[in-house]
Amino acid sequence: MEEPGAPETARHERADSAANHERILAAARDVFARRGLDAEIKEIADRAGVGVGTLYRHFDSRDGLLRALILQTHDDLLQRLRAAADTQDAAHALRAVIHAATDVYRQFGALTEVALAGRLDHLRPDGHEELTAAFTGLLRRGVADGTFRADLDIPMMIAALESVFTSGKVVRLVAERGYAGAAAAISDLFLHACLAVPTGPGRGRAT
Amino acid sequence: MEEPGAPETARHERADSAANHERILAAARDVFARRGLDAEIKEIADRAGVGVGTLYRHFDSRDGLLRALILQTHDDLLQRLRAAADTQDAAHALRAVIHAATDVYRQFGALTEVALAGRLDHLRPDGHEELTAAFTGLLRRGVADGTFRADLDIPMMIAALESVFTSGKVVRLVAERGYAGAAAAISDLFLHACLAVPTGPGRGRAT
Amino acid sequence: MEEPGAPETARHERADSAANHERILAAARDVFARRGLDAEIKEIADRAGVGVGTLYRHFDSRDGLLRALILQTHDDLLQRLRAAADTQDAAHALRAVIHAATDVYRQFGALTEVALAGRLDHLRPDGHEELTAAFTGLLRRGVADGTFRADLDIPMMIAALESVFTSGKVVRLVAERGYAGAAAAISDLFLHACLAVPTGPGRGRAT
Amino acid sequence: MEEPGAPETARHERADSAANHERILAAARDVFARRGLDAEIKEIADRAGVGVGTLYRHFDSRDGLLRALILQTHDDLLQRLRAAADTQDAAHALRAVIHAATDVYRQFGALTEVALAGRLDHLRPDGHEELTAAFTGLLRRGVADGTFRADLDIPMMIAALESVFTSGKVVRLVAERGYAGAAAAISDLFLHACLAVPTGPGRGRAT
DNA sequence: AATGAATGAGGCTTCATTCAT
DNA sequence: TATGAATGAAGCCTCATTCAT
Numbered sequence: 001m002e003e004p005g006a007p008e009t010a011r012h013e014r015a016d017s018a019a020n021h022e023r024i025l026a027a028a029r030d031v032f033a034r035r036g037l038d039a040e041i042k043e044i045a046d047r048a049g050v051g052v053g054t055l056y057r058h059f060d061s062r063d064g065l066l067r068a069l070i071l072q073t074h075d076d077l078l079q080r081l082r083a084a085a086d087t088q089d090a091a092h093a094l095r096a097v098i099h100a101a102t103d104v105y106r107q108f109g110a111l112t113e114v115a116l117a118g119r120l121d122h123l124r125p126d127g128h129e130e131l132t133a134a135f136t137g138l139l140r141r142g143v144a145d146g147t148f149r150a151d152l153d154i155p156m157m158i159a160a161l162e163s164v165f166t167s168g169k170v171v172r173l174v175a176e177r178g179y180a181g182a183a184a185a186i187s188d189l190f191l192h193a194c195l196a197v198p199t200g201p202g203r204g205r206a207t
Numbered sequence: 208m209e210e211p212g213a214p215e216t217a218r219h220e221r222a223d224s225a226a227n228h229e230r231i232l233a234a235a236r237d238v239f240a241r242r243g244l245d246a247e248i249k250e251i252a253d254r255a256g257v258g259v260g261t262l263y264r265h266f267d268s269r270d271g272l273l274r275a276l277i278l279q280t281h282d283d284l285l286q287r288l289r290a291a292a293d294t295q296d297a298a299h300a301l302r303a304v305i306h307a308a309t310d311v312y313r314q315f316g317a318l319t320e321v322a323l324a325g326r327l328d329h330l331r332p333d334g335h336e337e338l339t340a341a342f343t344g345l346l347r348r349g350v351a352d353g354t355f356r357a358d359l360d361i362p363m364m365i366a367a368l369e370s371v372f373t374s375g376k377v378v379r380l381v382a383e384r385g386y387a388g389a390a391a392a393i394s395d396l397f398l399h400a401c402l403a404v405p406t407g408p409g410r411g412r413a414t
Numbered sequence: 415m416e417e418p419g420a421p422e423t424a425r426h427e428r429a430d431s432a433a434n435h436e437r438i439l440a441a442a443r444d445v446f447a448r449r450g451l452d453a454e455i456k457e458i459a460d461r462a463g464v465g466v467g468t469l470y471r472h473f474d475s476r477d478g479l480l481r482a483l484i485l486q487t488h489d490d491l492l493q494r495l496r497a498a499a500d501t502q503d504a505a506h507a508l509r510a511v512i513h514a515a516t517d518v519y520r521q522f523g524a525l526t527e528v529a530l531a532g533r534l535d536h537l538r539p540d541g542h543e544e545l546t547a548a549f550t551g552l553l554r555r556g557v558a559d560g561t562f563r564a565d566l567d568i569p570m571m572i573a574a575l576e577s578v579f580t581s582g583k584v585v586r587l588v589a590e591r592g593y594a595g596a597a598a599a600i601s602d603l604f605l606h607a608c609l610a611v612p613t614g615p616g617r618g619r620a621t
Numbered sequence: 622m623e624e625p626g627a628p629e630t631a632r633h634e635r636a637d638s639a640a641n642h643e644r645i646l647a648a649a650r651d652v653f654a655r656r657g658l659d660a661e662i663k664e665i666a667d668r669a670g671v672g673v674g675t676l677y678r679h680f681d682s683r684d685g686l687l688r689a690l691i692l693q694t695h696d697d698l699l700q701r702l703r704a705a706a707d708t709q710d711a712a713h714a715l716r717a718v719i720h721a722a723t724d725v726y727r728q729f730g731a732l733t734e735v736a737l738a739g740r741l742d743h744l745r746p747d748g749h750e751e752l753t754a755a756f757t758g759l760l761r762r763g764v765a766d767g768t769f770r771a772d773l774d775i776p777m778m779i780a781a782l783e784s785v786f787t788s789g790k791v792v793r794l795v796a797e798r799g800y801a802g803a804a805a806a807i808s809d810l811f812l813h814a815c816l817a818v819p820t821g822p823g824r825g826r827a828t
Numbered sequence: 829a830a831t832g833a834a835t836g837a838g839g840c841t842t843c844a845t846t847c848a849t
Numbered sequence: 850t851a852t853g854a855a856t857g858a859a860g861c862c863t864c865a866t867t868c869a870t
Contacts, residue, residue: 056840
């Protein structure tokens with residue numbers, strides 16, 4: 001973290017401030033994740049170990065802080081989803097994506113919900129569209145190459161998958177099964193919902 | 208409607224009071240559904256056409272009102288799920304359950320989310336367990352009779368299904384596809400995830 | 415204050431509320447007059463004998479309260495100025511106007527200053543213009559009928575007169591000389607500044 | 622500019638510090654004049670091109686800074702009034718005084734108001750009295766030598782004149798008529814109010 | 829019993845002042 | 850000594866709840 005040769009003290013002030021910035025973000029992540037979006041500013045400041053004034057020096061308002069977090073969550077999520085989607089095999093890619101999302105969730109908690117839910121879009125317009133687009137691309141690829149069934153309802157699939165992360169269920173899943181277990185369970189379920197059925201009659205629209 | 212012998216006014220008052228009780232519940236359902244759980248008491252009272260004082264005569268506190276609604280939602284949900292689950296064929300039963308849930312959602316909005324999410328459990332302990340139990344019964348039956356695949360991860364399946372209703376996605380789905388369309392789409396997706404694969408090799412845990 | 419025959423109780427609630435409204439206005443007048451426009455809302459509420467919530471039920475915000483007061487001050491001032499200006503003799507009219515303004519000042523204190531100063535015009539646009547217009551009319555009439563000197567700088571005269579009431583000096587004057595004494599002193603001074611000089615040479619622009 | 626023998630740096634530092642002191646005062650004058658007395662310390666520091674910490678090294682508190690400014694304004698005002706009052710002819714002296722005050726106002730803005738208004742006297746006790754005394758001397762002289770009318774109400778006259786500068790009206794006057802025009806208009810009005818009436822009957826206390 | 833005005837604790841935010849660098 | 854980040858007291862306003870009518 002320290003560039004060698006750089007003067008220690010000259011940048012210390014800045015470094016402190018930057019550290020506080022990060023600590024506030026982390027604290028906010030934490031507190032929002034645990035208490036929900038109604039959490040009090042004071043609690044965040046306390047947890048960050050700073051006064052409220054400091055928090056307000058770094059973020060102009062409650063919404064400003066929230067926006068910064070959503071942005072961060074989005075960026076992280078998007079970047080990891082894209083990386084995961086790069087995997088050749090669409091099925092593996094979907095698994096990777098779900099693992100990534102679970103991981104992001106672990107860190108951002110309730111904020112992932114918000115980021116995926118599309119609420120608070122006024123704070124971060126278009127953020128959700130980008131995620132949806134990335135997902136859609138992956139699923140389309142799978143359908144195109146025969147990995148996923150031709151009649152897969154892609155928007156529905158995305159909505160359902162997002163729902164799992166939006167609903168707060170992941171918290172419990174992770175608590176009960178651990179990170180890998182939760183990701184595996186989600187993957188298994190949704191792969192079953194997507195995968196093309198090799199041969200057999202009798203499958204299909206079962207009403 | 209007229210019980211003979213009862214004093215005119217007393218009956219009237221009771222009828223008025225009962226009517227108010229219902230109107231407040233309906234208004235609260237409406238307002239919570241539209242505005243979310245942060246909705247103001249005043250708005251609910253206004254929409255019910257009563258003063259806040261009257262609202263507080265019927266429900267001891269904000270949480271009391273919320274509890275009553277969750278209870279109602281739960282009961283409604285549970286009753287309809289049980290009815291739907293009675294259907295012989297497990298696949299049809301699952302579809303019926305999803306339709307029922309969608310319908311309930313339409314009426315209770317954000318409250319369904321809460322009821323299914325298991326948040327606010329302090330308001331209505333055990334409520335969630337009953338729902339889970341009903342679901343579990345249905346799915347187990349399907350697995351037992353071969354309709355659903357043997358390795359179905361039932362808790363995961365329930366969590367995912369609940370998530371769809373918990374996440375607020377249904378609102379959009381219903382808005383975009385109408386009530387029946389939304390229910391059908393959800394059903395299709397989750398049936399694919401549950402149904403046993405008739406024959407084919409190559410299916411199964413697709414890693 | 416009580417219209418005979420009106421039901422006592424039926425309007426009592428309203429009467430209480432109206433009374434509070436007035437008490438808050440009076441308290442605000444008082445407190446703003448003494449403490450200036452930075453006075454705390456809490457102090458006003460205390461002095462009115464109500465909670466802050468009640469104050470906010472009657473006035474949507476600090477500015478709303480201020481606006482109501484400015485309006486009231488303006489209306490009072492304007493009405494009395496117009497009445498005073500009706501006096502036939504322009505000189506007497508000017509005296510009457512000054513007496514009226516002094517009286518209004520006694521009641522509205524710092525608010526008169528604001529009303530006359532034209533600050534806070536965003537709260538009450540055009541308010542100041544009406545006052546100026548009323549003054550101007552009076553002075554023009556005096557010039558036209560020869561009571562006031564032909565070269566009277568009317569805008570300057572108005573500015574100076576307003577200044578006396580805007581500056582807070584009246585408070586001291588009234589304190590030192592009483593209401594009538596203050597009004598008389600102001601009148602004397604400004605009449606001297608306005609009155610036409612009967613004959614004599616040597617008077618006029620004295621550079 | 623270089624005092625021989627003084628150590629280089631110490632001198633520099635002192636010069637820097639003195640320069641900062643002046644820049645802060647100038648900035649404060651500016652900002653208070655434009656924004657009023659509620660102006661923020663931060664804005665003053667910014668405009669002075671120093672950090673708030675530096676401002677606080679030079680002035681112990683917000684009130685300390687204000688006090689210094691009032692003092693400065695007072696001294697400037699007093700000195701110029703005295704100089705102006707030296708003029709032989711009392712009428713010319715009054716004009717000169719008004720010109721001087723207008724000029725000071727141009728520079729000190731809202732601070733002149735405060736200085737003349739006698740508010741904030743706790744910041745600068747007795748300051749106002751000196752000004753009043755200077756004014757009183759001038760007017761008494763005029764009365765004594767027959768330039769001003771014998772029945773001139775000197776305290777009232779002073780109050781009115783101060784009011785013009787206290788009220789903020791000068792800002793507008795200067796804006797509309799320029800510095801000289803404003804000063805002339807004020808002078809004309811107040812000279813009319815003070816000057817002795819040469820002969821004519823019918824003049825005098827006009828009730 | 830119904831009404832809605834009154835209450836006041838508590839949240840968000842600002843800004844004078846302090847202090848580590 | 851200069852800097853500006855940090856601090857936290859204090860003000861404004863909201864809204865769940867109470868209470869007089």
